[in-house]
Amino acid sequence: MARSTLSVKRRTLAAVAGGAALAIVLTACGGSDDGGGEGDTEAAPVDCAAYEQYGDLEGKTVTVYTTIVDTEADQQQQSYEPFEECTGATIEYEGSKEFEAQLPVRIQSGSAPDIAYIPQPGFLKSLVQDYPDAILPVGDAASENVDTYYTESWRDYGTVDGTLYATPLGANVKSFVWYSPSMFEEAGYEIPTTWDELVALSDQIVEDNPEGDVKPWCAGIGSGEATGWPATDWMEDVVLRTAGPEVYDQWVNHEIPFNDPQIADALASVGSVLKNENYVNGGIGDVSSIATTEFTEGGYPIVDGLCYMHRQASFYQANWSTLDPDLKVAEDGDVFAFYFPGESADAEKPLLGGGEFVVSFADRPEVQAFQAYLTSPEWSNAKATATPQGWLSANKELDKSLLQSPIDQLSYELLTDDSYVFRFDGSDMMPAAVGAGSFWTEMTEWIASNKSDTAVLDAIEASWPTS
Amino acid sequence: MSIPIPDTTIVDETPEQGKGVGKLDRLDRRAGALRRTTSSKSASIIAIVLAVLWTIPTFGLLVTSFRPAREIRRTGWWTAFSNPEFTLENYSDALYGSSTDFASYLVNSFVITLPAVIIPITLALLAAYAFAWIDFRGRNILFVAVFALQIVPIQVTLVPLLSQYVNWGIDGSFWPIWLSHSIFALPLAIFLLHNFMKDIPRELVEAARVDGAGHVRIFFTVLMPLLVPAIAAFGIFQFLWVWNDLLVALTFGSARDVAPITVRLAELSGSRGASWHLLPAGAFIAIIVPVIVFLALQRYFVRGLLAGSVKG
Numbered sequence: 001m002a003r004s005t006l007s008v009k010r011r012t013l014a015a016v017a018g019g020a021a022l023a024i025v026l027t028a029c030g031g032s033d034d035g036g037g038e039g040d041t042e043a044a045p046v047d048c049a050a051y052e053q054y055g056d057l058e059g060k061t062v063t064v065y066t067t068i069v070d071t072e073a074d075q076q077q078q079s080y081e082p083f084e085e086c087t088g089a090t091i092e093y094e095g096s097k098e099f100e101a102q103l104p105v106r107i108q109s110g111s112a113p114d115i116a117y118i119p120q121p122g123f124l125k126s127l128v129q130d131y132p133d134a135i136l137p138v139g140d141a142a143s144e145n146v147d148t149y150y151t152e153s154w155r156d157y158g159t160v161d162g163t164l165y166a167t168p169l170g171a172n173v174k175s176f177v178w179y180s181p182s183m184f185e186e187a188g189y190e191i192p193t194t195w196d197e198l199v200a201l202s203d204q205i206v207e208d209n210p211e212g213d214v215k216p217w218c219a220g221i222g223s224g225e226a227t228g229w230p231a232t233d234w235m236e237d238v239v240l241r242t243a244g245p246e247v248y249d250q251w252v253n254h255e256i257p258f259n260d261p262q263i264a265d266a267l268a269s270v271g272s273v274l275k276n277e278n279y280v281n282g283g284i285g286d287v288s289s290i291a292t293t294e295f296t297e298g299g300y301p302i303v304d305g306l307c308y309m310h311r312q313a314s315f316y317q318a319n320w321s322t323l324d325p326d327l328k329v330a331e332d333g334d335v336f337a338f339y340f341p342g343e344s345a346d347a348e349k350p351l352l353g354g355g356e357f358v359v360s361f362a363d364r365p366e367v368q369a370f371q372a373y374l375t376s377p378e379w380s381n382a383k384a385t386a387t388p389q390g391w392l393s394a395n396k397e398l399d400k401s402l403l404q405s406p407i408d409q410l411s412y413e414l415l416t417d418d419s420y421v422f423r424f425d426g427s428d429m430m431p432a433a434v435g436a437g438s439f440w441t442e443m444t445e446w447i448a449s450n451k452s453d454t455a456v457l458d459a460i461e462a463s464w465p466t467s
Numbered sequence: 468m469s470i471p472i473p474d475t476t477i478v479d480e481t482p483e484q485g486k487g488v489g490k491l492d493r494l495d496r497r498a499g500a501l502r503r504t505t506s507s508k509s510a511s512i513i514a515i516v517l518a519v520l521w522t523i524p525t526f527g528l529l530v531t532s533f534r535p536a537r538e539i540r541r542t543g544w545w546t547a548f549s550n551p552e553f554t555l556e557n558y559s560d561a562l563y564g565s566s567t568d569f570a571s572y573l574v575n576s577f578v579i580t581l582p583a584v585i586i587p588i589t590l591a592l593l594a595a596y597a598f599a600w601i602d603f604r605g606r607n608i609l610f611v612a613v614f615a616l617q618i619v620p621i622q623v624t625l626v627p628l629l630s631q632y633v634n635w636g637i638d639g640s641f642w643p644i645w646l647s648h649s650i651f652a653l654p655l656a657i658f659l660l661h662n663f664m665k666d667i668p669r670e671l672v673e674a675a676r677v678d679g680a681g682h683v684r685i686f687f688t689v690l691m692p693l694l695v696p697a698i699a700a701f702g703i704f705q706f707l708w709v710w711n712d713l714l715v716a717l718t719f720g721s722a723r724d725v726a727p728i729t730v731r732l733a734e735l736s737g738s739r740g741a742s743w744h745l746l747p748a749g750a751f752i753a754i755i756v757p758v759i760v761f762l763a764l765q766r767y768f769v770r771g772l773l774a775g776s777v778k779g
Contacts (some may be wrong), residue, residue, distance in 0.1 A: 069734035070742070071564070097734055098717055105718060109629035111638050223740070296741050297540060315739065322741045324537060 050378050051086035053141070058088035060366035065103065065113035066356075069095040078386035083373050089366050103127075107134045112361040115370060117169055119356050120428035121157045122435050127359070128160040136360050138164045139368040145375035149395045157424055158357050166357035167375045170383075171394040173411040174233050174313040174352040174425065175240075176337035178299050183308060191338045193345040195241060199272075205308050206278045215282030217273055218307035219290045220298025221444065228440030230295045231447065232427040233352065234274065234311060239266040240350035241342045245421050248350075252426040254464055258434075259457035267446075267453050274447065282307025291448035296322075302335060303327065311340060313354070314411040318390045329389070330406045337407055339414065351414055354425040355394065384408075431465050438463035532557055532747035539744040557748035561735060564745065569731060569752070576710060576727040576756075578641060579720075583648035583709045584702055590649070591656030591701075592694070596686055598657070599664035600672060610661070616654040624650075625718050632719065643719035648709050656701055663697040664690060699767030703760065710757050728753050 068076055073095045080091045094113070096102060100123065106112050107127075112134055118124045128135055138146070138158070146155050146167050158166035177198075184191070187208065192198040205216040221230040240248050243262040250256045251263055273279050274290060281289045283301025290298075296319050299310035303323065310316075320327045320335055327334045342349045360371050373379050377397035384391065384398065389405035392398070392412045403409045414420050427435040438460045445451040530544040533553040538546075547553070562569045597603075598610050628650075632643040667690060675689045713729040720726060732753055736743040 068738050070737045072738050095734065095738075096717065096730075097738070102717060105626055105629065108626050110633045111629060294740070294743075296739065296743070300540065318737075318739070319741045322536070323540065 046082045046085050048086035050376070051083065051373075054083075054087045054369035054373065055365065056088060057366045057369060060088075060364070061090045061092055062115060062367050062370045063092045063113045064094065064115045064117070065099065065106075066093070066095045066117040067097065067099040067119050068117065069097060072387075072390075075383070075386045075391070079379060079383035082378065082382050083370065087366075087369065089370065091370065104130070107131050107361070114362045114364070114367045115358060115360050117356045118166060118359055119354075120435070121166075121357065121424065122427075122429050122432055124158065124166050124357060124359065125160050126432060128165055134361055135165055136363055138167055138360070139363070139371060141368060141372035142167050142375050145372055149375060149377060149397050151394070151396070151422075153422060153424075154355075154394050157355070157429075166359045167371060168394055169356040169358050169374060171355040171392055171411075171415060172314050172353055173414055174354060175237055175340040175350070175414075176312065176314055176316075176407075176411075177340050178302060178310040178312055178316060178335055178337045179308060180302050180305070180334060181331060181336050182334065183302075183305060189308075192341050194341050195343055198341055202273070202279055202309075212278075214306055214308075215278070215280060216308045217279045218282040218284055218298060218301045218310050219274060219280060220284070220293030220295045221290055221447065222292060222294040226436070226440060227291070228442075228444040229427065230298070230312065231270075231274070231290075231443035232435075232439050233313070233425065234270050235267060235443065236423075236426045237311070237340055237350075237352045238269050239263060239426075240352060240423055242266045242269055245348075245350055245423055248423055248426065252429050254430075258461040258464060259454070264453055264457055267457065271446075271453065275450070287450075288448055291444050299335075314392075314407055315390050317405060317407050321389070333406075337410070349420045351420040351422045352425060353415065353422060354428055433465050434460060434463055528747045529751065532751050536742075536744040539747075557745055558752065560742075561745045561748040561752060564735075564742075569728075572726060572728045572731040573756075575725060576729075579644050579648075579716070579725075579727050580706060580709045582641075582645045583652075584705045586645060586649040587652035587656050587705060588698060588702060591653055591660050592686075592698070594653075594657045595660035595664050596682070596690065598661045600685070601682070613654055614658050617658070621651050621714070625714075629718060638719070639725070641720065641725050644715060644725065647715050647719050648705075648712070651715070652705050652708070656705070659701055660694070660697055663694055667693055696767045699764050703764050703767075706760055707757055 066073075066076070073093065076095075077091070077093050080093075083089065084091060099116075100119075103112075103116060104127075108131075118127070143164055146158070146164065150168055154168045155164065158164055158168060179191075187205075189201060189204070190197075192201050202216040205214070209215070219230065219234075221228055223229055236248070239251060239262075242265055243251070247256070247260075247262050251258070251260065256262075275287050277287060280287055281293070283304055283306025284290075284293055284298075295312070299307075299312060299316060299319070300323055301307035302310055303320075314337070316337075317329045320329050329335055339349070339351075358371055358374050360367050375395075377395055377399075380393045380395040380398040381402050383393070384402035384404070387404065389408065392403055392408045392415070394415055396416065398412065400409060400412055403412055415422065427439050429435065430439065442451070442456045442460050446453075446456045527544045530547050531539055533555070534544065534547055535552055535554050535556065538552060594613070598606060598613075628647060629638065629643070632638045632646075637643060671689060672685055675685050680689070710727075711729065712727075713733060716727050716730055717733075732746070732749045735745050735749045
């Protein structure tokens, strides 16, 4: 017995020692890398004049809780540096992909963060309804900034029952079709400017590739538990085009039923592309393969020359560099995007987009100051400087030349161009039971098991909460 | 080897064993028969096939973790054999990919895991001793109540516990995680260790008592040495559970300075999941420590599992 006890001790020791040694090795490796990491940015001297309004916040701390993680989180934190430098405040950043589940837990237990970034207006609405005491109306400084620097509609997205609860942060544009400029040039295709031209181009591509190995469209709607959302974006984009922005608003606010004939027409139009065996799914498989392909991979066949077009938002550009860091995303590069065309080139052009919103759970001066900073052009410009690609805001004073990637510049141009009518992503505005529930799952069924248009629309209509 | 042998004849005559002939009692004969059935060729083959099938996904993950991102996206891991192309890039990206330092998460994991294993074992040993060897009123009812606590799903306790930690002003430190893991582990720990202690012959404890030993002495000099396999077994259980836990860590300690490695793993693929090719590498970095612990302590793990189940 004594011997076995002894050997337990030795073994335990060995395990602990092994673990400790590993930790030391890893720590050592981590240390040596710090100097050359990508976190280095050129420390430009900051002009603190614009920050005097926030006062001296030396020693104060603001906690921020968001859905943004990894590299994008680093870029977020970099954009706070001028504020921290000039006011002396410290921003404690925390990102989690479980944000939407964890935020209500924190609010309930009284440990809400000072600031949270809400990715959908629908989620904001339910937060305000569920925790009216925890979530605070936007302070005066930030509210004034929203009036000055943002359009009326962006203010509306953060407003619940007439009170402004959230200020806009980032934005993205979803009405884009990704394509390969060189493939288009080789085949002699022009970028379509109307829906009819888009369909004609698709037919042309089918005709030019009789073997059927190259197809006009590729898509993927897989996204873990959110599988289906890229299909809802497709649908929203087409509703905007076939039924128009007014009907779109009624549809999103449920003033017309979800299975309204105009919506059914739009779904049929989506089906004429996404459920057309001749059009999809280039380089991946048949129609049902759309449901099993991750949205992050959906456009990759373009690079292999197996597919011509992929409809996806501006933020998809980050995926190209993940696929191959050498891919050039530009009008004269390997991949680029064109505006998803509307009914006609002259009439008002609908633009679908999304964005995040900032809410505060504390009214301490430093929290209010930080929220005001996030609505200011200084922050938008700092963020643009810190982000190589994949970010823009709807701030009117954002310096466009600071946006570093061509697609971000194009997005910002469209966003601030008056001839484009902006509409916020509908599924983000709908109640969560639909917008983050049945709309996703039914669109997935629609593709995966070829569920009929009417059955899909009826099922979503039936799931709309009755209050 | 596989020729059936009548009950009365001897079983195993391999020269190395050199056992006596014809003098086996019934128990030995039965053991021999058992050995023969369990060591039959077909059984071995089935076991090996199962083991291989069971290991294939892990093996695939290992191969994948060394393949270039582009290949991971395009083809399955099995194509790596016909077209071998390997890289350590995934590992370096997972470790140093963003400014977040993987090593500090690893250290956090240790800081969380060690107390979260030691605290419940210490408390459970004391409680189990009391339940097993001290007679007091309501002992059985209390024991059943403790055991019944296992039924409470931890999800329902998250919000009340967190509010309590906020009231005490300890949220954001390691304490909520240590305390929560201890709370969740105690019912099972007490139950397991109590059963082990009950199995120790009463005579042993009574003999010690006759010699004048008190509870403290009995606990440390008589029972503790006998309990080592049980403690090691539960220690491994608890270690693996805490090391792999994400829920408790996310709820009670996802602030960056106290977040363990699982929290980092969960965000490794990026906000929109674009870099999922890093996940196999991340998974293998994260399992190194549990594998070391398991291999080092596995004898006690197996023995501990058996020790509670059979008397005599």
